[in-house]
Amino acid sequence: MNSTIDLLKSHRSIRVFKDQPIAQETINELVEAGQAAATSSFIQACTVIQVNDPEKRQQLATMAGGQSYVETAPTFLVFCADMKRHQLACEMNDAQMQSGFTEQFITATVDCGLFAQNVAIAAESLDLGIVYIGGLRNKIADVSKLLDLPDLVYPVFGMCIGVPDQNPEVKPRLPLSVVLKQDSYDDTKDRERLADYDSHVKTYYQSRGSNLKETGWTDQISGMLVKEARPHMLPFLQERGFIKR
Numbered sequence: 001m002n003s004t005i006d007l008l009k010s011h012r013s014i015r016v017f018k019d020q021p022i023a024q025e026t027i028n029e030l031v032e033a034g035q036a037a038a039t040s041s042f043i044q045a046c047t048v049i050q051v052n053d054p055e056k057r058q059q060l061a062t063m064a065g066g067q068s069y070v071e072t073a074p075t076f077l078v079f080c081a082d083m084k085r086h087q088l089a090c091e092m093n094d095a096q097m098q099s100g101f102t103e104q105f106i107t108a109t110v111d112c113g114l115f116a117q118n119v120a121i122a123a124e125s126l127d128l129g130i131v132y133i134g135g136l137r138n139k140i141a142d143v144s145k146l147l148d149l150p151d152l153v154y155p156v157f158g159m160c161i162g163v164p165d166q167n168p169e170v171k172p173r174l175p176l177s178v179v180l181k182q183d184s185y186d187d188t189k190d191r192e193r194l195a196d197y198d199s200h201v202k203t204y205y206q207s208r209g210s211n212l213k214e215t216g217w218t219d220q221i222s223g224m225l226v227k228e229a230r231p232h233m234l235p236f237l238q239e240r241g242f243i244k245r
């Protein structure tokens, strides 16, 4: 349709990078592109930690469950939902901030998602590759300690960025009919649509160049969703001042 939409539709996560550093000016440009995203009520609640220290990178790779590219990617950014400077803003205006609302947690987290996706697209527009690293939340308390994150700040995910040294296929997404509904939520045909999608995903996994798998989408998802999902998140976030009311 146009080159922006073509770029968006050609996204695939990159996990192998050339040993080629990214200039700090480029990283600054990417982060400024992130800042340009829409932000709930102008709260601008995302702080990015660029992790350069090799020792910290190695520890983060381990904390993320042994994801070696966290250590080896030319650039690694941690996107943090940050309501701390809002506390400062209130203090500067002799006001007492009311924190801990779930609404604030949602807006700060959404802000990070939008910011990071802008960074991702900006990077891809420069022929760089990216992969998000939600694995940081496996050990969210350790990650927060390593990066000196205070209360009212939490690491939502990381992102590896670099020049790709692999060329993986684009992963097929759900059929449009499953994700785009007209006027109301009607999922009466979704069972058969998902079954079709399963075959499509199986064909994709069988035809790709590496890491061949015998799996569809629904079995992958059900395998994941029968397990607990990082149950430490709620107490951690509450301890840090989020989702208390």
Ligand SMILES: Cc1cc2nc3c(=O)[nH]c(=O)nc-3n(C[C@H](O)[C@H](O)[C@H](O)COP(=O)(O)O)c2cc1C
Residues within 6 Å of the ligand: 011, 012, 013, 014, 015, 064, 067, 131, 132, 133, 134, 135, 136, 157, 170, 171
């Ligand atoms: C918030 C978020 C966290 C993710 N965390 C990881 C991760 O820890 N490790 C990883 O290898 N991929 C991670 N991914 C990448 C997804 O696995 C990937 O986007 C998905 O399988 C679709 O593949 P694609 O990006 O190649 O289209 C993450 C993606 C998102 C959006």
